[in-house]
Amino acid sequence: MEKRDEITDASPTDAVSSDAKGHRVRLIAGVVAAVVFGVALVAAAVAYATRPIPVMVDGHRRMVPQHTTVAGLLAKHTIAIRNGDLIAVISRRVLRAGGGVTGTIVVDSRLATPGTQVREDSVVSSVVGTDIVEPTRSARVTIVPGSHFSGHGPYVVLSDPGQEGVRIVTRGAVSGELVTTTLIAQARPGMITRHGYTGRAKVISLTFDDGPWPGTTQQILAILAKYKIKATFFMIGTQVERNAAVARAVANAGMSIGNHTQTHQGLAKLSASKVMWQIRTDQSTIVGATGVRPLWLRPPGGEMSRIVYQQANAAHMRLMLWDIDPNDWKRPPTATIVSRVLSAARPGAVVLMHDGGGDRSNTVAALPTIITKLLKAGYHFETLDQMFGR
């Protein structure tokens, strides 16, 4: 209540105080106006200072903030660095896009760094890096000599090992494209001489492969014993391991034993060390089981290569193929096996048959007829050692 009265009482002094108030208001308004103007000025200055500027980027007009650097242009993908390519030495095809020299950025005709700033109307361009041709690599390449064959017959002798040749071959290191090839030394082919029986006797040699085979091998031994005939058995090492007693029976019967490799793997595509392993392992397996050291080697399937000739020589073994192959392992009828052998029989022939590798009952059944007919025709039977000498 009292306060309200005071306010009412104060009204007579209003004229004086409103005059002083008017000064204050004008002062405040002036300051505010000055501040607003100042702020506007600063804002305008800032706006001017940061307004986008036009630049030419690779022939296109672009608006960018002032003080933009090359790094900034790259970051915003306004421009890109374009490297050269890695290209093939001969075909010039691109092996790796961007694998060449790093591209550069030029600002106003000057090589720019990432920190280079663009100015209004700057001309910015991306210069593609040059292509790089792939490096080349030279290698010494062995020329494997071929083989010359001469003569006829089942006994195969490497009469001259020949000589490897050498060439230097240069290729693209990435593409492999051939650049040059330089002959350093010509290869000299090996000489393979095939021998047949040269004696005058009417002899023939029976050979049995892929054993020892339980049952079949003993049946064949019994037939041979009945006619007092000696033959040659080319044994597989793994078969000897499984059937050592059968292998011993062959040796005890006075038969000749040959090496038919340890596992009966085709030798033509094997490395030298693998061929040698096949030969040596079978040798020691046979020697271990029978005490007989084979002289003859018959590669499975007759598969041979330059390596096989060389490794047989190194192992001091003689390579023996055959003259007559009735294909008995395909189990043709007994009469077919008989007629195939008899129709091809001639003095000095080596006959290939099988005591192992599966059911050979047709071979066993054919054998007595083959033997009696040949004996009747005047042949006598020899082992390979007897026919070709040991």
Ligand SMILES: [Zn+2]
């Ligand atoms: Zn075989």
